[in-house]
Amino acid sequence: MNENQNRITQLFQVKYPIIQGGMIWHSGWRLASAVSNNGGLGLIGSASMYPDILRENIQKCKAATDKPFGVNIALLYPNLEEIINIILEEKVKIVFTSAGSPKAYTETLQKEGIKVAHVVSSTKFAMKCEDAGVDAIVAEGFEAGGHNGRDETTTFCLIPNVKQHISKPLIAAGGIALGSQMKAAMILGADGVQVGSRFAATVEASSHENWKNKLISLNEGDTHLTLKELAPVRMVKNKFFHDLEKLYDQGRDAEVLKETLGRARAKRGMFEGDLEEGELEIGQVSALIHEILPVEKVFENLLKEFRDASVMEL
Numbered sequence: 001m002n003e004n005q006n007r008i009t010q011l012f013q014v015k016y017p018i019i020q021g022g023m024i025w026h027s028g029w030r031l032a033s034a035v036s037n038n039g040g041l042g043l044i045g046s047a048s049m050y051p052d053i054l055r056e057n058i059q060k061c062k063a064a065t066d067k068p069f070g071v072n073i074a075l076l077y078p079n080l081e082e083i084i085n086i087i088l089e090e091k092v093k094i095v096f097t098s099a100g101s102p103k104a105y106t107e108t109l110q111k112e113g114i115k116v117a118h119v120v121s122s123t124k125f126a127m128k129c130e131d132a133g134v135d136a137i138v139a140e141g142f143e144a145g146g147h148n149g150r151d152e153t154t155t156f157c158l159i160p161n162v163k164q165h166i167s168k169p170l171i172a173a174g175g176i177a178l179g180s181q182m183k184a185a186m187i188l189g190a191d192g193v194q195v196g197s198r199f200a201a202t203v204e205a206s207s208h209e210n211w212k213n214k215l216i217s218l219n220e221g222d223t224h225l226t227l228k229e230l231a232p233v234r235m236v237k238n239k240f241f242h243d244l245e246k247l248y249d250q251g252r253d254a255e256v257l258k259e260t261l262g263r264a265r266a267k268r269g270m271f272e273g274d275l276e277e278g279e280l281e282i283g284q285v286s287a288l289i290h291e292i293l294p295v296e297k298v299f300e301n302l303l304k305e306f307r308d309a310s311v312m313e314l
Contacts, residue, residue, distance in 0.1 A: 006191055007169040008136065008169050008171065008191045008192035009192075011115060011135060011169055012041050013068050014036070014040060014041050014067070017186075017193065018039070018040035018182070018192065018193060018195060018299070018302065019043065019096075019138075019192060019194040020040060020196075021072070021173065021195060021199065022043035022046070022072020023045050023145075023146065023196050023199075024045050024047045025048045025206065025267060026199070026200045026207045027042075027043055027072070027206070028045075028206035029060040030064070030204040031199060031205050032057075032065075032069050032070075033061045033065040034204045034294075036065045036067040036069045037064075037065050037067060039067075041068060041069065042069040042070070043070045043072045043094075044057050044058060044061060044069070044071045044072065045072050046072060046077075046083055047072070047077050048267065050079070051079050051082045051083055054071070054086055055089075058071065058092060068093060068094060069094070070093070070094030070096055070115075071087055071092050071094075072095075072096045072097075073087075073098070073105075074098050074099045074100075075097055075098065075099050075100025075101070076099040087109075088109075088112055092114065093113070093114055093115065095109050095114050095115070095116050095117075096116075096119065097117070097118045098118065098119035098138075099119075099231075102118040102129045102134050103128075106118070106133055106134050110133070116134050116136075117137065118132070118134045118138065119138040119194075120139055120140070121139075121141075121148060121149020121151065121158070122149060122153060122158070123161045123162050123164075126139055126162045126165060127165050127166065129168070130165075130166045130167065134168065135168070135169070136169040136170070136191075137166060137168050137169070138171040138173050138194050139158050139170060139172060139190075140155070140173035140194070141153060141154045141156070141172075141173070141174030141175055142154060142232075143155055143284040144173055144174035144175070144196060145197055145200075145223065145234050145235075145281045145282040145283035145284075145286070146283075147231055147233050148225055148232045148233060150228060152225065154174075155173070155175050156184075159172050159185060159189055162189075163188070163189030169192070170190050170192075171190060171193060172185035172188070172190035172192075172194070173195075175283060175284060175285045176194070176285065177195065177197055177283075177286075178288060178301075178302070179302045179306030180308075181193075182302060182305075182306050183309045184309075187311070195302075196283060197215075197283040197285050197286050197289060198285070198289055198298055199298065200212070200215060201216055201286075201289050201292050201293070202292065202293055202294060202295050203292060203294045203295070204294065206271070207270045207271060208271055208272060210275055211269065211270050211275065211280060212292050213292070214236070214275050214280065215282055215286055215289065216286075216290050218236065218287055218289075219287050222236055222237055222287070223283070224241065226241065230258060233281060236281075236282060238280055239276040239277060240265065240269070240276065240277050240278060240279060265279035266278070266279040
């Protein structure tokens with residue numbers, strides 16, 4: 001990859017326009033600092049952390065890297081005010097927000113000199129981000145793992161459409177685990193990429209080894225977008241998933257679905273390693289991931305694949 005500065009590397013002061021997704025139960029200080037140390041932008045995933053755990057992760061990340069890193073905030077989670085205060089107190093310089101209005105905290109954070117990116121799943125919401133004055137926009141196709149858009153728009157369709165309607169730096173997410181996919185996203189108009197699933201299968205990810213080993217065994221079609229009545233989420237088709245499907249056969253009662261989902265299903269699956277009863281969130285691109293690698297090797301592969309990906313001249 002050409003190391004000349006583009007809009008994302010300039011904005012975040014990183015070497016490569018590669019952002020690691022702030023995935024719940026994966027993205028602690030070890031993963032974030034390793035990504036930042038290798039030239040990308042590491043993100044701590046606050047959504048699976050109590051406020052005191054978040055503070056500890058921020059402090060450890062500061063000690064582990066002198067490079068820029070950020071925190072991902074899901075705006076639908078509790079303790080939001082406390083999390084924002086910790087970010088301000090710890091002088092975090094970059095925040096990615098998702099699952100809520102971009103107007104909620106963008107101005108508050110920017111007043112403190114923080115760069116703000118917001119994650120969306122549609123062109124309509126990307127335009128609202130532009131109006132809200134965010135510094136960058138992450139457009140995520142429904143290939144992505146975890147919480148997702150309701151419209152099921154793919155990354156290949158979403159990125160060029162968003163590009164036509166915004167002027168802010170654009171980051172592509174969803175279905176990107178190879179350097180060739182990164183190049184494709186940038187040809188379509190993205191200034192950089194956010195990579196989740198590939199970084200989930202790394203030595204430094206904080207998730208359970210059972211889950212990492214399951215992740216690298218997945219095939220095409222092993223994940224599905226479900227729970228649209230609550231909040232759409234892409235997950236592995238395990239026992240828990242099939243239990244949900246049985247409920248759909250009996251009707252689409254949101255309360256029954258919520259009761260079955262219960263609390264801490266994602267923690268049970270991805271952090272504690274229960275592959276049957278846990279919620280296992282991962283993207284479709286997991287079918288292309290076959291090894292648990294150190295972050296350094298992931299970067300080496302991404303950059304080589306990016307450089308080797310040729311585009312035929314017509």
